[in-house]
Amino acid sequence: MLTDLFAGQQYDSTNFFLIAGPCVVESEELLMEVGDKVSTICRNLGIPYIFKASYRKANRTSASSFTGLGDETGLQLLQKTGAAFKVPVTTDIHGHDEAAVAAQFADILQIPAFLCRQTDLLIAAAETGKIVNVKKGQFVSGPSMKFAVEKIVRAGNENVILTERGNTFGYQDLVVDYRNIPWMKEHGVPVVMDCTHSLQQPNQTTGVTGGNPQLIGTIASAAIASGADGLFIETHPNPAVAKSDGANMLRLDLLEGLLQKLVKIRKAVV
Template sequence: MVWEQLRRAKPLFVIAGPNVLQGREHALRVAEKIADIRAKRGLVMIFKASFDKANRTSWGSYRGPGLHAGLEILRDVKSAFDLPIITDIHETQQAEEVASVADVIQIPAFLCRQTDLLVSAAKTGRIIHIKKGQFASATVMREAANKILRAGNDKVMLCERGTSFGYSDLVVDPRNLVWMKESGLPVVLDVTHSLQQPSANIVELSNGVKVMRADSPPPMLGRVAQPPWQSVVSGASSASMIPELGCMAAALGVNGIFIEVDEDPSKAPCDGQLQWPLERLEPLLEAWMHIAIARTLL
């Protein structure tokens, strides 16, 4: 049922929610707002949140409540608002348990080539949303999707989330959206992580708080402190260009847009600088929908 809703969504569907679960009440508040927008605007919307950010750069970075507690929160969200759920897995053994709650299983960008992970997700029968690796081409993504198809699951979507541009920056090549659409599969643009400047800053904690560029030559690390380092690596990104990326995606005819939102992004424990304020989500989506509708008239 969810798959058919996504395939038929006009002018496009939306995946929205916080980067990572921060507790039951927080998730329910965000989900309630998303459900309200869905009802008011007649949009197909999916609630997104991670139970574990297993690929955080630094040892001390917040990861989330974990698999079991996280799935309980997502189950409550689904029950309370009848919202489809998407969340990501990082290990093959997580697939079946996550599939008991999630309607869509997301494959993280860094893991988009991991055959065993893709196959384990595919065998659940759930919709599979594959994030394009920052290192991957549209051709690589076609092959990733083919692994899902070969495993007997034809419910697969491809997601553009930027391409590495030097050490600590990403850019979106709009041609990738066009090329991935040629596969005939639904294509999504992640307007959040496409704006990352990943691991751009090091917050050094051992000698007070000191911020420096993480792409500095390696000897700088040695001059600051001896290992293991008491530091946290963070991004230097900004959500300010989210509207423009969404406009581009809508104009190019994507099937869906992925956007992370929070009540107060400045307090979010992960990627807060990239998340869009929840209270400003509805007018942003309205603008994108107008562009997507206009494109259908061409």
């Protein structure tokens, strides 16, 4: 499944894989800057890499929030970035009618956490034949994600990834239950830890989601120690001016040091 996507990359097969990039397609310049930096770091550390950016942000707190540059533009820029750095790309979809379109540009289709039970969406993604990465809902347990996997497999697609991103804890916070990592691995699919969205503080009265990016390293380290196969990290050169999820993204210049540490942890636990 994933090894075919990584065929053109030089990497350590014992390493975790990384899904990383800015939250949303803001501009071609941003995608190229992040893609260049992260692909270089991953190549040097032997980490297989998947570039990530949302071509459209459908789930926003405020109606005035940035949603994207337009679907066609966003998808084309995403594909262009992957081609430039010879890495696979992923983006999220929010409706069943988006699946076939996005599949023309992306190697992996991501299902947002809030939509992990949306049967028509899961089936449409499965029918594209692409790898489907389903984020575990904030309201769902790891064991119950077997039903999402079953829907995709029954639609004829066995290429599934599950991503942990925390559980709702009160109205304005999330907490990570690391038992979900081994529980979801029991479903026979790769399991990823979303190290940035799991630190969100949603439902703020300002209309802008908060976050605790200073704890990204803590979340990532615990995930690797718990057996996660991959990590999901949103990163931006200047999160303070990012057009989406700036409050919980990792500053791009901090990524290399974090990944160096995580590679050491991985070597200690495999």
